[in-house]
Amino acid sequence: MNRRHMTLLTAIVGLATTLAAATPADRERLIAQSDNGKVVYRMIACEAQMSAEDCHAAELRRLGRHMQRLWVDAAVKKYAIELTPAQETFVDRQVAAQESHVQKTAAHFQALYAAVVAIRRGDERDRVLSDLKQHDIAAAELDRELEHLPTLAEAERAAAKDQVADGRRAVRDYYARQYRLDALRELVRKRAVAETVSFAVAEEHFWSEIARDTHTRIVDPTYTMPDRKGILTQ
Amino acid sequence: MKRYLRLLFVVLMLLAATSAFADCSYFTVVEWQVTYWWDGEITYTILSITEYSYCTVGGDPLPPDPPGGGFVPPPMPGVSLSNVDTTDIYNPVVSIDVTSNDPSDPVTTVLLELNGQTVDYGSFGGNGTYQMHLQSIPSFQDGSYTLNAKACSGTGNCGQNSATLTRFTPSPATDGKDMNVAWHEEEESGPVTRFANYTHNLRQAYTTTTFSCPETGQNSHVQTKESLVTIAGNDPMPMWTAGATTAGTINDTVYGIYDASENPVNCTFPTLCDSKIGNPGGGSFGYAPSVHEGLWSFVVDGQNASFTGGSLDVWFP
Numbered sequence: 001m002n003r004r005h006m007t008l009l010t011a012i013v014g015l016a017t018t019l020a021a022a023t024p025a026d027r028e029r030l031i032a033q034s035d036n037g038k039v040v041y042r043m044i045a046c047e048a049q050m051s052a053e054d055c056h057a058a059e060l061r062r063l064g065r066h067m068q069r070l071w072v073d074a075a076v077k078k079y080a081i082e083l084t085p086a087q088e089t090f091v092d093r094q095v096a097a098q099e100s101h102v103q104k105t106a107a108h109f110q111a112l113y114a115a116v117v118a119i120r121r122g123d124e125r126d127r128v129l130s131d132l133k134q135h136d137i138a139a140a141e142l143d144r145e146l147e148h149l150p151t152l153a154e155a156e157r158a159a160a161k162d163q164v165a166d167g168r169r170a171v172r173d174y175y176a177r178q179y180r181l182d183a184l185r186e187l188v189r190k191r192a193v194a195e196t197v198s199f200a201v202a203e204e205h206f207w208s209e210i211a212r213d214t215h216t217r218i219v220d221p222t223y224t225m226p227d228r229k230g231i232l233t234q
Numbered sequence: 235m236k237r238y239l240r241l242l243f244v245v246l247m248l249l250a251a252t253s254a255f256a257d258c259s260y261f262t263v264v265e266w267q268v269t270y271w272w273d274g275e276i277t278y279t280i281l282s283i284t285e286y287s288y289c290t291v292g293g294d295p296l297p298p299d300p301p302g303g304g305f306v307p308p309p310m311p312g313v314s315l316s317n318v319d320t321t322d323i324y325n326p327v328v329s330i331d332v333t334s335n336d337p338s339d340p341v342t343t344v345l346l347e348l349n350g351q352t353v354d355y356g357s358f359g360g361n362g363t364y365q366m367h368l369q370s371i372p373s374f375q376d377g378s379y380t381l382n383a384k385a386c387s388g389t390g391n392c393g394q395n396s397a398t399l400t401r402f403t404p405s406p407a408t409d410g411k412d413m414n415v416a417w418h419e420e421e422e423s424g425p426v427t428r429f430a431n432y433t434h435n436l437r438q439a440y441t442t443t444t445f446s447c448p449e450t451g452q453n454s455h456v457q458t459k460e461s462l463v464t465i466a467g468n469d470p471m472p473m474w475t476a477g478a479t480t481a482g483t484i485n486d487t488v489y490g491i492y493d494a495s496e497n498p499v500n501c502t503f504p505t506l507c508d509s510k511i512g513n514p515g516g517g518s519f520g521y522a523p524s525v526h527e528g529l530w531s532f533v534v535d536g537q538n539a540s541f542t543g544g545s546l547d548v549w550f551p
Contacts, residue, residue: 037422038422040422042420043419043420043421043422045420046536047536058535058536061470062535065469065470065535098414098429101414101416101540101542102416104540105416105427105540108540109418109425109427109540138538140538141538144536144537144538148420148425149425154424157424158424158425161424161425163427166426166427167416167427167429169427170416170426170427170428170429171429173429174428174429174430174431233503233504
């Protein structure tokens with residue numbers, strides 16, 4: 001192991017923290033930002049049981065997904081990509097088809113957030129847990145959510161959210177995103193032909209341009225900019 | 235001498251004839267030699283012909299000749315491998331019906347052979363059904379095995395009857411479902427719902443055991459073996475656990491499905507696959523069992539997910 005690897009490992013071990021151990025300031029620590037959003041530590045924090053190395057790898061993966069989502073949204077906006085009426089109809093059908101799952105999921109999360117609110121208000125954990133049994137929610141899931149919502153205000157904000165509407169939005173985003181990625185893929189493919197470069201090179205140029213346009217930067221030096229290739233082949 | 239192989243067969247040919255008008259029988263014994271030459275030629279040489287005649291004194295009629303000649307083989311013991319009882323797959327019982335047909339040379343031993351090797355035997359105690367024991371069904375590897383029931387007299391005169399045991403492992407039975415998965419992910423504004431599709435597949439291995447003779451019990455008809463479960467989808471891939479239960483078997487089992495040593499299912503990028511294997515110990519046996527597999531947990535990016543399509547079933551006919 002050379003000195004560079006040792007330094008990196010020391011940095012990983014030294015800086016690795018989990019959401020459970022994080023102070024409020026740590027939770028909101030800025031990791032990366034761009035014009036259309038930012039990533040704070042609680043958005044990428046790994047699980048408490050992970051080793052330092054696994055934790056860092058998981059956090060990098062999650063950071064990458066957040067950044068890529070911001071870039072895709074920015075690219076869709078920049079190139080005014082919209083779904084065709086036929087695509088819209090397909091997405092609508094998918095949203096309707098998922099309604100029962102959306103309702104079930106919403107009930108699950110409503111019960112979970114209500115439990116977090118109850119605990120933040122001082123209710124006994126055991127009593128709350130027994131109420132959660134009917135929703136198939138185990139102690140581990142409640143504890144994980146308590147890490148994410150450490151204050152009563154945050155818990156109340158989550159509990160107040162319309163989970164059904166949020167579920168429908170998630171289904172719509174999932175299916176619409178596939179059409180949007182198709183459109184961006186076609187755009188990059190045409191660029192690759194025009195510039196006589198490979199698709200991978202054209203894609204890297206494309207996302208670098210989007211990253212520049214949106215002033216994307218990594219604030220916390222522990223983390224690195226995600227790969228700008230392969231987003232359109234996922 | 236060109237001949238390198240010479241076999242001498244002496245064939246006693248009994249030619250019998252009975253005159254319709256006299257109380258005499260005539261026999262002709264022909265002794266010949268058959269030579270197989272090196273180049274494939276076969277030659278026959280008659281060595282001697284001797285004629286015999288036997289006549290009754292006092293005009294008593296001769297008993298009628300048997301059809302085809304005068305040589306009468308002794309009656310063979312009657313043997314029938316009538317049934318295999320696989321109620322207890324670890325101690326299958328083979329039923330053999332025996333009849334000792336020759337009072338002058340009675341059956342003394344009843345045997346069961348497996349591929350020519352004696353696996354069980356007993357002394358003859360009268361006409362009837364004898365029960366012989368066979369090794370446990372799970373100990374048979376895939377293949378076809380000959381079960382030979384035999385009853386032998388003291389002079390080595392044996393009657394026999396065979397059946398076949400076949401162990402066969404076909405392609406695994408399969409079931410699959412699309413999964414709709416939702417989980418919460420932290421955003422700047424707080425937790426938001428994410429949604430994705432995955433596929434959930436089960437490949438259930440099994441081995442069948444069949445007999446060419448009647449079978450009772452039939453608990454070894456299907457032996458369920460390892461369950462291979464695969465979750466396929468795109469990044470982010472989940473962390474998941476699963477288990478399986480068998481029903482309709484001798485010992486219904488519950489077992490966990492754990493990481494495979496290497497991923498046995500290849501997927502084409504960008505689809506990612508994650509496979510795990512579970513095994514019901516030495517196998518679970520039954521006539522028409524079923525296997526139910528279910529996901530115990532499904533975690534995406536550290537968040538418990540709500541999902542559909544989390545259970546799969548296979549039934550064996």
